[in-house]
């Protein structure tokens with residue numbers, strides 16, 4: 355099979371209608387569906403792949419809107435459950451004039467945090483060729499236990515586990531708590547993707563030299579990726595490693611680039627799992643993922659800017 359199952363949060367981001375303002379200064383906000391695991395599932399489907407999302411939404415208008423967005427984009431939402439007593443998570447997000455991202459979350463608790471292990475759609479998880487998740491779903495119970503159980507079910511059924519940790523600091527009680535919990539499931543993954551700043555967050559060292567990145571490597575890993583924004587991506591596999599540069603584009607908004615990159619890479623891996631053992635094939639898959647990430651930065655928002663396979667191939671051919 356070629357199914358990519360993503361587990362975790364889906365929420366509504368509210369983004370200012372004008373650039374470079376603080377949340378307080380913003381005159382108005384636009385709705386932007388988001389949540390990294392949901393973005394990944396839509397990225398896979400947009401590329402023509404088979405994708406399912408597992409998570410919980412509020413039984414409210416925003417929750418139903420988000421489920422419809424999954425379906426409209428070709429993602430199987432049969433494993434989405436709704437909580438009658440909690441709201442769909444909201445986040446107000448702005449890129450301030452000083453370049454810093456500012457977040458304000460409404461999760462007190464939100465429906466995504468209330469998913470229980472009993473509510474997991476075991477059939478969908480067992481069909482996964484790749485089971486993908488982040489770390490926001492590790493923050494609070496009961497979702498944390500549901501997340502750990504889902505990983506077990508997927509692994510037992512033979513799926514590859516893919517992990518994209520997110521140290522979103524406003525959501526954790528402390529930096530140390532974030533680091534410890536993110537690393538608590540580190541060893542179980544087969545594929546891990548981090549960004550340059552996450553390498554520093556996790557190792558305490560501001561460098562992506564091989565000896566620093568290798569502190570994050572485990573002998574059971576199949577692939578460790580370090581995304582470098584416009585510079586592309588470093589990769590570490592069992593028997594080889596390297597760097598794959600990205601493509602030259604006009605960057606407008608980087609939101610979702612990492613998720614597009616992951617979605618594209620997972621799409622390639624489910625199509626040909628031997629890419630993990632073959633350097634030439636792996637580099638080709640990473641080129642495809644870089645191009646997908648690059649295109650996603652050329653338009654505002656995450657989901658509206660995710661490319662189709664044809665658009666990705668066009669960028670690769672014209673480069």
Ligand code: ATP
Pocket residue numbers: 548549580581582583584585586587600601602603605608609610611612613615643644645646647648651
């Ligand atoms: P996010 O910004 O979504 O949190 P991230 O920090 O992991 O995720 P980046 O490293 O910014 O993501 O980007 C992911 C990938 O997208 C990069 O590895 C690269 O391939 C591509 N990409 C991002 N920005 C650019 C750019 N300006 N030019 C070309 N490619 C880019």
